[in-house]
Amino acid sequence: MSIEKFNSKKYKTSNNFEDIGNILDDGFIITNNDGIILVANKIAQELIGKNLINKNIFKLISNSDFLSLDFNVSNNDYDHIFVHELDDYLHRQLKVKIKKLNKNKALIVFSDLTLQRNLEKIRRDFVANVSHELRSPLTILSGFIETILLDQNIDKTSLNKFLNIMDEEAKRMNNLIDDILSLSKVESEEHILPSTVVSILDPINSVISTIEKSGLLKSNKITLIKKTDSLNIEGNYLEITQVFYNLIENGIKYGNQNSDVIVEIIQNDLNYLVVSVINEGEGIPEKYLDRITERFYRVDKARSRKIGGTGLGLAIVKHILIKHRAELKIESVPNEKTKFSVIFPLAKKKI
Numbered sequence: 001m002s003i004e005k006f007n008s009k010k011y012k013t014s015n016n017f018e019d020i021g022n023i024l025d026d027g028f029i030i031t032n033n034d035g036i037i038l039v040a041n042k043i044a045q046e047l048i049g050k051n052l053i054n055k056n057i058f059k060l061i062s063n064s065d066f067l068s069l070d071f072n073v074s075n076n077d078y079d080h081i082f083v084h085e086l087d088d089y090l091h092r093q094l095k096v097k098i099k100k101l102n103k104n105k106a107l108i109v110f111s112d113l114t115l116q117r118n119l120e121k122i123r124r125d126f127v128a129n130v131s132h133e134l135r136s137p138l139t140i141l142s143g144f145i146e147t148i149l150l151d152q153n154i155d156k157t158s159l160n161k162f163l164n165i166m167d168e169e170a171k172r173m174n175n176l177i178d179d180i181l182s183l184s185k186v187e188s189e190e191h192i193l194p195s196t197v198v199s200i201l202d203p204i205n206s207v208i209s210t211i212e213k214s215g216l217l218k219s220n221k222i223t224l225i226k227k228t229d230s231l232n233i234e235g236n237y238l239e240i241t242q243v244f245y246n247l248i249e250n251g252i253k254y255g256n257q258n259s260d261v262i263v264e265i266i267q268n269d270l271n272y273l274v275v276s277v278i279n280e281g282e283g284i285p286e287k288y289l290d291r292i293t294e295r296f297y298r299v300d301k302a303r304s305r306k307i308g309g310t311g312l313g314l315a316i317v318k319h320i321l322i323k324h325r326a327e328l329k330i331e332s333v334p335n336e337k338t339k340f341s342v343i344f345p346l347a348k349k350k351i
């Protein structure tokens with residue numbers, strides 16, 4: 001809008017209010033003293049309903065705090081705030097602020113408290129989960145320390161057995177702390193788009209050779225199938241390496257001991273590169289597919305613990321992929337194949 005138009009006398013006040021409303025992230029409504037809506041921005045329509053103009057706000061917000069208000073009072077200091085719960089399936093909570101603008105008009109601003117409330121819940125759950133996950137190895141460690149301290153004549157075989165268990169539990173705590181730190185780093189940098197161009201083969205080859213040397217493979221191997229020569233994506237080398245380490249390691253951990261893990265690289269139309277990690281094994285029942293990328297979510301907790309899982313691997317994958325504007329697709333037929341596919345936009349730039 002030009003300054004001339006803005007200053008023009010013909011330009012109505014409601015247009016000014018509409019412009020203000022449209023740049024706000026909160027719901028914004030102006031009513032007359034009878035509560036008839038004169039201006040409503042898009043967010044207000046999303047929150048309390050469509051086609052709001054000329055409707056009566058007192059009929060839309062059936063909250064006793066709100067219904068007791070009277071916009072006809074002349075006092076300009078008129079200022080009210082209350083929380084209103086919407087009648088939708090999410091039970092979203094709105095903070096509603098009301099202010100008299102002038103003799104004839106009232107301003108009502110709605111902010112959605114749901115996101116803040118959800119983030120708070122995620123934070124609380126995370127702290128509770130971490131404490132719980134750290135407590136189990138710690139309890140085992142202190143149990144064995146106590147046993148060794150109390151029994152001065154403990155035989156060498158038992159002592160060795162105890163020390164090996166303690167070593168495993170200490171490593172578990174270490175892995176957990178490493179994964180928590182990786183997750184929080186990735187989350188805090190989620191908004192920074194990677195700008196370097198990486199050939200997807202480099203991190204994948206590096207992961208395959210690390211895993212081959214680690215002794216994780218039993219009587220199987222990792223087979224790489226490359227069906228395209230367009231391999232460049234915009235990405236962070238170390239983060240992409242972490243994604244495929246976690247996916248291929250899971251393919252081995254949860255796959256049958258004697259069947260290969262396949263890594264397949266294909267191009268999907270002109271713009272996308274799809275890398276799939278496929279294994280045969282007991283798989284993931286459909287009802288869990290939506291949940292397994294949640295932090296600490298495991299289909300079989302005892303099994304994951306036994307094979308050294310932290311329950312954070314796929315959560316880390318998910319957040320790295322959000323940062324790369326890439327998509328994760330999970331398909332599984334229990335007792336047959338499980339396929340994790342990552343769909344990357346191909347790089348527009350060259351290396």
Ligand code: ADP
Nearest residue numbers: 250254283292298299304309310311312313314
């Ligand atoms: P974990 O440390 O437990 O492996 P992840 O976040 O990597 O944690 O995986 C979460 C859960 O998803 C695992 O506990 C397992 O139940 C399931 N899962 C992951 N990958 C596979 C796979 N390839 N086959 C079967 N189940 C899998």
